[in-house]
Amino acid sequence: MTYHLQLITPPAVEPLTTAEAKAYLYESGTAQDGVIAGLIKTAREMAEAITRRALLTQVWQLDGEGQLYRLPLPLWPLQAVEAVTVGGVTLAPSEYKVLLGDGAELRLYSPRCGDWTVRIRCGYGAAASAVPQTLRD
Numbered sequence: 366m367t368y369h370l371q372l373i374t375p376p377a378v379e380p381l382t383t384a385e386a387k388a389y390l391y392e393s394g395t396a397q398d399g400v401i402a403g404l405i406k407t408a409r410e411m412a413e414a415i416t417r418r419a420l421l422t423q424v425w426q427l428d429g430e431g432q433l434y435r436l437p438l439p440l441w442p443l444q445a446v447e448a449v450t451v452g453g454v455t456l457a458p459s460e461y462k463v464l465l466g467d468g469a470e471l472r473l474y475s476p477r478c479g480d481w482t483v484r485i486r487c488g489y490g491a492a493a494s495a496v497p498q499t500l501r502d
Contacts, residue, residue, distance in 0.1 A: 368429035376421035452479030
C-alpha cells in the first residue's frame with residue numbers, strides 16, 4: 366500500500382540538551398550552541414529513520430487513496446490513532462481496531478474506498494527521560 370507520511374507535530378524537546386552535549390564535548394563557550402543544538406536534532410532524526418521509532422511524542426499523518434482495510438503503521442512505539450478519515454468521513458473508533466506492538470497496524474471492521482487519512486501519535490513519551498538510555502547514548 367502506498368501512502369505519504371508527513372510530520373504534523375514535531376517533538377517539543379530533544380532527547381539530549383545542549384548543556385548535556387556540551388559537557389560530553391568539553392565545550393564551555395556559547396558560540397557553538399546553535400550548531401550543537403542542530404546536531405542533536407539531526408542525530409535524533411537519523412536515529413528515528415534508522416530504527417523506525419519515534420523517540421519522543423510526535424504526531425504523524427498518513428495520506429493515501431484506494432481501499433483501506435488493513436494498514437501497517439510505520440512508526441513505533443504507537444501511543445494512539447488520533448483520527449481515521451475515509452472519503453471525507455471521520456470514522457468512529459468503534460469502526461476500527463488498533464493492534465499494538467512492533468507490528469502495529471490499523472484494521473477497519475469494514476473495508477472503505479476513497480482518499481484516506483490516518484493520524485497517529487507515537488513516541489516513548491514527551492520528556493527526554495522517557496527515551497531509553499541506549500537510544501540517548
